[in-house]
Amino acid sequence: MSIPTTTTTTTAARTPLHVTAEVLSVKKVGAYHHLTLVAPGIPERFRPGMFVAVSVGGEVAQSRLARRSFWIHRVKPVGGYGATIELVVEAVGVGTRWLTGLAPGARVEMTGPLGRPFALPQEPVACLLVGEGYAAAPLFPLAERLRERGCAVTLVVAGADEAHLLSALEARRSARAVTVVTADGSVGSRGRVADVLDEVLTRSGAEVVYAAAPLGTLHAVAVAAEAHGAWSQTAVEQPLTCGTGLCQGCAVPVVGEDGVARLVRACVDGPVFRGDRVRWVELIGEEP
């Protein structure tokens, strides 16, 4: 059995590019920085669920060799520049602090778009989208594509507090119903995503659940979706070194189509996986 989806594109359009992008703007929104960049060729190849791998530049260029990966939040046309991409970045370390401190005009080496995107349903079925923290970024363009296909979209946006809640306002524009969850209860209901899953799954009648969140939440989504007889598509964030499939550093334990357990690469075989294919307990390294 397989999910009825479409992922047809030509080979050329599927090939990622390595480009020097230019920063157009950096805006602080809550706990995150929204970066808009001109990255020639990347917007045209983008599908929701894909990411870019960035080389850390500036003073530590060449000394920080692992790439930094970011979901593509949006692609949009900007007058005079062609299409741009938008990233939502939380400054947590050397690379993200460098990136969020860039001024317009700065150059950024990046590769993308990378990875397997979310698979879209062929029929206009009800869909539930679950995003937590900055990881909600890829769900907004996904919601748009789903709506274009006539899918009823229900959204759960979650975060530690209001500052870590991504564009809840905008979410209301692209979804039929939005549930907001914060750990501290500063907005929406207080608690974890897992607490609301049963209720929203029942209410939405979703046949497909899309999730981008920390691993624990993804696991909860995969389990809840299965219990409700829905398909799940989970965007797995695993520390990546190259992001391009070269190094085999980002192993994810899955069960293949053939029922055989194996290790695959998060960056090229994912980052989006069917929730029922991931061996979550092994991946997270703890009991459920």
Place this chain on the structure above:
Amino acid sequence: MTVTDPGAAAVELAGLTLANPVLVASGCGGTGRELAAYGPLADLGGFVTRSISLNARPGGPLPRIVETPSGLLHAVGMQNPGLDHFLATELPWLAQQGTRVVVSIVGGSLGEYAELARRLGRSPGVSAIEVNLSSPDAPGTGVFDVREPFHAASVVAAVHRDLPRGIPVLAKIRTDVVRVVESARGVLDAGADAVVVGNALPAAMPDGRPAGLSGPAVRPLALRCVTEVREQLPEAQLVGAGGIACADDVRSFLAAGAVAVQIGTALLHDPTAAARAVADLRGAP
């Protein structure tokens, strides 16, 4: 007329003609397909596969790769699908890319190395065999632990004996300045056609697990090793590896006496690094 830099011209390595002296290092080019997304492999001097073993190897636990200033620490555990799978699904594609295909091999015993050599030697599309004699994360992974130069020589002898004539053997050794000349002499005496100097340095992950250190941090050491071997064994054909990232790095290894070089870690940072080095050597407009 454009002036071409001799650095980008074809070179002769172990009886093979390479389009240019820049090869992809083992374990850093995926199956080849991932790298080919950024440019034809035919633009490179050759592609070295990740080390292939007789049976599939699942690889080691996470984290497998950790960043360290100017380097990467890695303990991938030589994850690979095993020889049968490689021959069925990877080699046929690689063989059609118009580049030299060098298959890196790793075994748990001399017998395993010999069988790998025998079967690969009969497989169309294999230009050369690279014998991985220096895996820095070998302890505890079940691969033949080459601690002494004579161990390396015995592996090369086993491979050489079972390989059809005409398929050269490259022996990949450690960039250990103290023993590198002795190791190189040993593998050459045992029948290696060229020596790759060399592998990642033995190091440890922050949690203490054995790992390899590669990247710009090890480049001066690798260059020193190439220089020493060149001085002591002027007839030896050498391939330099370790932290090479751009055309200038390639030039310094060629100047030190290497016939060709391999680029590994730099590709993980920029998948176009090898193609860019070739273009810059050529003085592309």
